[in-house]
Amino acid sequence: MQPEPDYRQLDAEYVMRVFSRDLMMVRGEGARLWDDRGNEYIDCVAGIAVCSTGHAHPRVAAAIGEQAQNLIHVSNHYYIPGQAELARRLVGITGMEGGRVFFSNSGTEATEAALKLARVRSGRTRFLAFTNGFHGRTCGALSTTFKPSIRTPFLPLPYECSFADYGDLESVDEMLDGSVAAVIVESVQGEGGVVPAPAGFLSGLRRLCDDAGSLLILDEVQTGFGRTGRWFGYQHDEITPDIVTMAKGIGSGFPMGAIVAREGLEFRPGEHGGTYVGGPLACAAGNATIDIIEEILPDIRRKGDLFAEALSAYNPRHAGLMLGITVGERCGDVQRRCQENGVLVNCTNGHIRIVPPLVITDEEIEKAAEVIDEALCSVVL
Ligand SMILES: Cc1ncc(COP(=O)(O)O)c(C=O)c1O
Numbered sequence: 001m002q003p004e005p006d007y008r009q010l011d012a013e014y015v016m017r018v019f020s021r022d023l024m025m026v027r028g029e030g031a032r033l034w035d036d037r038g039n040e041y042i043d044c045v046a047g048i049a050v051c052s053t054g055h056a057h058p059r060v061a062a063a064i065g066e067q068a069q070n071l072i073h074v075s076n077h078y079y080i081p082g083q084a085e086l087a088r089r090l091v092g093i094t095g096m097e098g099g100r101v102f103f104s105n106s107g108t109e110a111t112e113a114a115l116k117l118a119r120v121r122s123g124r125t126r127f128l129a130f131t132n133g134f135h136g137r138t139c140g141a142l143s144t145t146f147k148p149s150i151r152t153p154f155l156p157l158p159y160e161c162s163f164a165d166y167g168d169l170e171s172v173d174e175m176l177d178g179s180v181a182a183v184i185v186e187s188v189q190g191e192g193g194v195v196p197a198p199a200g201f202l203s204g205l206r207r208l209c210d211d212a213g214s215l216l217i218l219d220e221v222q223t224g225f226g227r228t229g230r231w232f233g234y235q236h237d238e239i240t241p242d243i244v245t246m247a248k249g250i251g252s253g254f255p256m257g258a259i260v261a262r263e264g265l266e267f268r269p270g271e272h273g274g275t276y277v278g279g280p281l282a283c284a285a286g287n288a289t290i291d292i293i294e295e296i297l298p299d300i301r302r303k304g305d306l307f308a309e310a311l312s313a314y315n316p317r318h319a320g321l322m323l324g325i326t327v328g329e330r331c332g333d334v335q336r337r338c339q340e341n342g343v344l345v346n347c348t349n350g351h352i353r354i355v356p357p358l359v360i361t362d363e364e365i366e367k368a369a370e371v372i373d374e375a376l377c378s379v380v381l
Contacts, residue, residue, distance in 0.1 A: 028055025052249035082283030098263030103278030108136025187233025193351030194324025225249030254285035310369030
C-alpha cells in the first residue's frame with residue numbers, strides 16, 4: 001500500500017499562504033469532527049456557519065450522491081433538475097411572494113448579483129453599507145465590506161460606498177440621498193463579532209430607503225437558513241427587503257448561494273449569468289437542506305438560549321445559534337485552549353464566534369460551554 005502523502009508538507013510547498021492552518025479534519029458527523037490524529041472535537045465553527053444540518057448529514061449526502069450518479073453538471077441553457085423547485089422554496093421561506101431567484105456559487109457572488117441588480121435597475125451608482133460589515137471579497141462586494149486592512153490594498157474599488165454606523169439611523173439619514181442605489185446590511189453582523197441589529201433598526205432602514213427611493217439589500221449569507229431561529233434574520237423584525245442574499249447554510253456545505261429579489265425587480269436576459277450557478281448537485285443539496293431545517297427550525301432558539309445561558313458570565317451577544325463574546329487581544333489564546341480541550345470555536349476581530357451546526361445536541365452544548373467557560377476563565381479573567 002502506498003503511504004499517505006504528507007499533506008501538510010505539500011500544502012506548505014504548493015498552496016498560497018492565504019489561510020493559517022493547524023488541524024486537518026478527516027471525518028465529521030452531526031456536530032462532531034475528527035482530525036487525522038484521531039482527536040474528536042465538538043464543532044462550534046461549522047465551516048463558519050455553513051454546515052447547517054451537521055457534518056455529512058445522511059440525507060444531504062444521499063441527495064448529492066443520487067444526483068451525481070445521474071447528472072453532475074448541465075448548462076443553464078437547459079432546465080436544471082431541482083433548480084426551479086429550490087427557487088420556489090426560497091421565495092416561500094423568504095416570504096417574498098412574487099419574487100424571483102438568481103443562483104450563485106458563494107456568498108460574495110450573491111453580493112455581486114445583488115449590487116449589480118440594484119445598480120442596473122435603479123440607474124444609481126452609489127451604495128451605503130455599515131461600519132464592521134462584511135459582504136465578501138470579490139471587488140464589487142469588497143466595495144461594501146468595511147474592514148480597511150482587506151479593502152485598502154485594492155482601492156480604487158468599482159462601487160462608491162459610504163459607511164454609516166451600524167445601528168445608528170441618524171447616521172444613515174445623513175448619508176442617504178437620491179444617488180444611493182441600495183443600502184446593504186446584515187441582520188446580525190457576523191464577521192464583525194456577532195452583533196445583532198438593535199430593535200427597530202431594520203424597520204427604520206426600510207423606512208429611510210423608501211423615502212430616498214433606494215433599495216434595501218439584506219445580507220443573510222451568515223444569518224440565513226435557521227441560524228437565528230427564523231429562516232432569515234430580518235424576519236424577527238417583520239420587514240420585507242427588496243433583495244435578500246444567502247449562501248453558507250443553504251447547501252449544508254455544498255458551495256451555493258442565491259439572491260431573492262422582490263416582485264418586479266429582476267435581471268433582464270444577458271445582464272448576469274454564470275456557468276455553474278444553480279447546478280444540479282447544489283440544488284439537490286439545497287432542497288435536502290431545506291427539508292431538514294424545516295424539521296429542526298422550531299428548536300433553534302431554545303438551543304441558542306441554552307448556550308447563551310451557560311456562558312452568561314461573559315455577556316454573550318446572541319441570536320439563535322449564533323453567539324459572540326468580546327475577548328480582545330487574547331482571543332487566539334482562548335480559541336487554542338478550547339481546541340486543546342476538544343471544542344472548536346472561531347475568533348473574528350477579537351470576538352469569539354460560536355456558530356455550531358444547527359443539529360448540535362443539548363449535551364454537546366453543555367459540554368462545549370464548559371470548555372469555553374474554562375478557556376475564557378483561564379485566559380481572560
Ligand atoms: C454576511 C456575509 N456576507 C458575505 C460573505 C461572503 O461569503 P463567501 O465567503 O461565501 O464568499 C460572508 C462570509 O463570511 C458573510 O458573512
